Amino acid sequence: MIIKPLSVESGFFCTFVYMHKTEINNEFSLLDQLNRAQRAAVEFCDGPSLVIAGAGSGKTRVLTHKIAYLLELGLPPYYILALTFTNKAAREMKSRIAELVGEKKARSLWMGTFHSIFARILRKEADSIGFQSNFTIFDSSDSHNLVKLIIKDMNLDDKQYRPGHVHGQISRAKNSLITPTMYAANTEIIQYDNRARQPQIFEIYKRYQNRLRAANSMDFDDLLMYTNILFRDHKEILDKYRNQFQYILVDEYQDTNFAQHLIVKQLADEHHRVCVVGDDAQSIYSFRGANIDNILNFKSTFPETKVFKLEQNYRSTQNIVNAANSLIKKNTEQIAKDVFSENEVGEKMEVISTFSDFEEGLVVANKIARMRLENHSAYSDFAILYRTNAQSRIFEDSLRKKNIPYRIYGGKSFYQRKEIKDVIAYFRLIVNPSDEEAFRRIINYPARGIGDVTVGKVSSAATLHQKSLWEIISTPIDYNLNVNSGTQKRLKAFYDLICEFIDKNESLNAFELAQEVLKKSGIAHEAYQDLTPEGMSRSQNIQELLNAINEFVSTRQEQGEEEIGLVDFLSEVSLLTDQDTDKEEEAEKVTLMTVHSAKGLEFNNVFVVGMEEDLFPSSMTKSEIRGLEEERRLFYVAITRARKTCTITYARSRFKNGQTTSAVESRFLREIDPAYIYMESNSSFSTATTDKAVDFWGTMREQRLQRESRTDKNIYSERSDRSSFKAGPSTGRLVSVHNSSSSMPLSKEAKELEEGDIIEHERFGQGEVTSIEMSGNDRRAIVEFESAGRKQLLLKFAKFKIIGKK
Numbered sequence: 001m002i003i004k005p006l007s008v009e010s011g012f013f014c015t016f017v018y019m020h021k022t023e024i025n026n027e028f029s030l031l032d033q034l035n036r037a038q039r040a041a042v043e044f045c046d047g048p049s050l051v052i053a054g055a056g057s058g059k060t061r062v063l064t065h066k067i068a069y070l071l072e073l074g075l076p077p078y079y080i081l082a083l084t085f086t087n088k089a090a091r092e093m094k095s096r097i098a099e100l101v102g103e104k105k106a107r108s109l110w111m112g113t114f115h116s117i118f119a120r121i122l123r124k125e126a127d128s129i130g131f132q133s134n135f136t137i138f139d140s141s142d143s144h145n146l147v148k149l150i151i152k153d154m155n156l157d158d159k160q161y162r163p164g165h166v167h168g169q170i171s172r173a174k175n176s177l178i179t180p181t182m183y184a185a186n187t188e189i190i191q192y193d194n195r196a197r198q199p200q201i202f203e204i205y206k207r208y209q210n211r212l213r214a215a216n217s218m219d220f221d222d223l224l225m226y227t228n229i230l231f232r233d234h235k236e237i238l239d240k241y242r243n244q245f246q247y248i249l250v251d252e253y254q255d256t257n258f259a260q261h262l263i264v265k266q267l268a269d270e271h272h273r274v275c276v277v278g279d280d281a282q283s284i285y286s287f288r289g290a291n292i293d294n295i296l297n298f299k300s301t302f303p304e305t306k307v308f309k310l311e312q313n314y315r316s317t318q319n320i321v322n323a324a325n326s327l328i329k330k331n332t333e334q335i336a337k338d339v340f341s342e343n344e345v346g347e348k349m350e351v352i353s354t355f356s357d358f359e360e361g362l363v364v365a366n367k368i369a370r371m372r373l374e375n376h377s378a379y380s381d382f383a384i385l386y387r388t389n390a391q392s393r394i395f396e397d398s399l400r401k402k403n404i405p406y407r408i409y410g411g412k413s414f415y416q417r418k419e420i421k422d423v424i425a426y427f428r429l430i431v432n433p434s435d436e437e438a439f440r441r442i443i444n445y446p447a448r449g450i451g452d453v454t455v456g457k458v459s460s461a462a463t464l465h466q467k468s469l470w471e472i473i474s475t476p477i478d479y480n481l482n483v484n485s486g487t488q489k490r491l492k493a494f495y496d497l498i499c500e501f502i503d504k505n506e507s508l509n510a511f512e513l514a515q516e517v518l519k520k521s522g523i524a525h526e527a528y529q530d531l532t533p534e535g536m537s538r539s540q541n542i543q544e545l546l547n548a549i550n551e552f553v554s555t556r557q558e559q560g561e562e563e564i565g566l567v568d569f570l571s572e573v574s575l576l577t578d579q580d581t582d583k584e585e586e587a588e589k590v591t592l593m594t595v596h597s598a599k600g601l602e603f604n605n606v607f608v609v610g611m612e613e614d615l616f617p618s619s620m621t622k623s624e625i626r627g628l629e630e631e632r633r634l635f636y637v638a639i640t641r642a643r644k645t646c647t648i649t650y651a652r653s654r655f656k657n658g659q660t661t662s663a664v665e666s667r668f669l670r671e672i673d674p675a676y677i678y679m680e681s682n683s684s685f686s687t688a689t690t691d692k693a694v695d696f697w698g699t700m701r702e703q704r705l706q707r708e709s710r711t712d713k714n715i716y717s718e719r720s721d722r723s724s725f726k727a728g729p730s731t732g733r734l735v736s737v738h739n740s741s742s743s744m745p746l747s748k749e750a751k752e753l754e755e756g757d758i759i760e761h762e763r764f765g766q767g768e769v770t771s772i773e774m775s776g777n778d779r780r781a782i783v784e785f786e787s788a789g790r791k792q793l794l795l796k797f798a799k800f801k802i803i804g805k806k
């Protein structure tokens with residue numbers, strides 16, 4: 001078949017499709033893999049179409065098959081533009097298309113994210129907008145640093161002009177296609193900035209744009225803004241791409257922002273051959289400027305749009321689909337949809353309440369291990385989805401303890417994250433001042449005016465005198481370090497700071513010293529200032545590291561160790577990371593990810609964890625209805641990732657900001673129709689009033705404990721001695737919570753604790769005391785914990801209450 005060059009005006013495309021449709025249809029097995037509604041959506045190629053449908057109903061499948069269909073009809077791959085939300089989605093789609101139509105055709109498709117596709121086009125056309133084609137792309141931390149630098153250069157107060165906030169403003173302006181000139185001319189924005197006492201944002205934005213341009217660089221938002229400018233100002237270039245992209249397809253359209261929507265509109269404006277698919281109920285990126293109205297208004301942009309609705313969910317069991325439907329109904333703003341599943345009814349969704357976040361980690365790891373054995377599943381069948389990245393740490397630790405391989409997707413492994421590595425670098429230098437890598441990492445972090453030139457000089461002196469960098473800065477004069485007096489002072493201040501920590505390392509435990517390091521180094525100050533989502537996630541991670549150290553110290557104290565220094569914690573952490581790097585990236589592993597990054601994906605078994613008020617929904621979003629509805633959509637996305645089972649967990653206490661705080665289950669749990677929630681016995685919950693529902697959540701845990709103790713008996717035969725474990729009534733008294741002072745007198749109850757008592761421990765959950773021993777002057781208990789296994793507790797430190805007897 002010979003393909004002539006296409007022209008928008010020629011109507012070639014329509015004739016072409018018409019000519020070949022009948023010819024190919026008979027032998028078209030592609031279409032047999034679709035239901036009627038999907039098939040109709042695939043076959044409609046002659047105008048704009050919108051496929052709007054709930055999760056798992058085959059929207060992405062329609063796009064994939066539609067591309068394959070167009071290719072089978074003979075449209076060259078080069079003429080198809082397909083935009084996905086992530087690069088991973090693009091890769092997956094390409095490989096599915098390759099299976100349908102062969103490698104070669106799939107390879108030449110224009111398929112990728114908005115950013116990757118338009119960066120490619122901008123490189124080709126760079127000249128026209130005054131850039132060189134080798135321009136650099138700034139990632140968000142580069143951009144942030146540049147904003148910071150400009151604020152400093154302008155002698156502005158960085159408390160009044162927080163770099164994160166300013167960068168957010170600039171980003172929003174760019175996503176709304178507001179250039180610096182337009183910004184200055186927009187009285188509404190200028191008045192807003194004046195009211196917020198930030199009249200200089202315009203000037204910062206202008207300088208930021210100029211500096212980027214001078215460095216032949218673009219940030220992420222520029223890629224979309226300059227594409228729009230390119231198409232707006234260069235009609236001949238726009239025409240070229242309009243002619244090339246004879247068919248445009250967009251997945252996850254509900255999460256496009258204005259700049260992205262306008263690019264699609266400009267490219268499809270003449271031929272209108274555009275197919276977008278999306279689900280308004282899964283719109284979860286408004287904080288990045290995504291606008292649900294883009295999908296709602298698609299019809300007004302392209303009035304002859306044909307709308308296809310898909311209603312059958314092929315992904316999930318009936319229980320999961322029904323549960324998700326009952327939840328999303330609570331949103332007021334949505335397009336009405338009926339979604340049903342003809343898959344098996346499946347198990348009800350299990351909701352597990354745990355005593356603490358620590359126990360939550362253990363319970364999930366145990367359940368994964370158990371289900372894997374019971375169902376002969378692979379680890380890759382499991383995913384743990386959480387609201388914020390910082391939550392991963394608890395699960396990483398519990399999975400490691402059980403030797404369950406995992407991978408963190410869309411975020412680095414906790415201990416690999418930059419902010420964590422930076423803090424750990426302080427610890428490393430304190431413990432071992434000749435650690436050069438750690439030295440280099442923190443000599444100017446947080447920024448203290450010691451630049452690369454100085455570090456270069458220290459480094460040369462170290463090589464010349466065969467000393468460590470640390471030794472050079474300890475007595476710079478001895479090594480003729482050629483730096484001015486200001487730099488000398490700064491080096492000395494850094495040296496003194498670390499020496500102070502080294503001294504304190506003698507007397508403080510790891511947790512106390514870590515707090516000191518964060519405070520005195522300025523890391524805490526810097527981290528908590530940044531209120532962008534990325535900045536907050538960084539500070540949560542640092543907080544989470546403190547939690548990990550605290551947990552480490554308490555556990556060791558309870559096991560009878562008195563002095564637990566940083567060196568102990570570091571060796572634990574480095575062992576963990578060594579283990580981690582051993583594993584093949586592609587080997588089968590449990591997936592850990594945020595709900596945001598799970599969009600579009602599916603797993604046999606999903607755990608949605610941390611379902612607590614102020615975490616999910618997050619405390620920042622729940623004050624207004626729009627924010628709350630977006631959180632509800634996010635929960636809907638989480639549940640609908642599951643094919644076969646969906647388990648939901650929440651902890652009734654969580655370690656936050658250096659202390660244990662109590663938590664209550666998320667309001668969203670009560671919004672799911674109880675008929676689809678797992679209960680072992682017939683509960684009154686299905687007919688429950690709200691009060692009964694409260695009782696239901698309260699009794700859930702006891703039922704689970706009983707259930708798990710039975711199941712554990714079957715599977716872990718080595719623990720069969722625990723089969724008699726019974727959860728006692730929660731009438732225990734709270735034993736006072738101790739700090740690390742070793743002269744702490746024992747409480748009466750801790751003294752009276754005896755074999756056979758059932759206790760509820762703050763982190764390990766419930767367990768049975770199997771023996772009491774004396775070690776020197778200290779009394780310790782050996783406890784078989786329900787989830788955490790056998791532990792020794794030093795009673796003067798242990799935090800627990802007695803809740804019954806065996």
Ligand SMILES: Nc1ncnc2c1ncn2[C@@H]1O[C@H](COP(=O)(O)OP(=O)(O)OP(=O)(O)O)[C@@H](O)[C@H]1O
Nearest residue numbers: 033034035054055056057058059060061314315600
């Ligand atoms: N007609 C069909 N026959 C068999 N399987 C199907 C059919 N349609 C979809 N599926 C399967 O159902 C699952 C969900 O499909 P897909 O991922 O395309 O849904 P989606 O609407 O894009 O979901 P999401 O909203 O989560 O992105 C996939 O495993 C897909 O292969």
Ligand SMILES: [Mg+2]
Nearest residue numbers: 059060061600
């Ligand atoms: Mg999809």
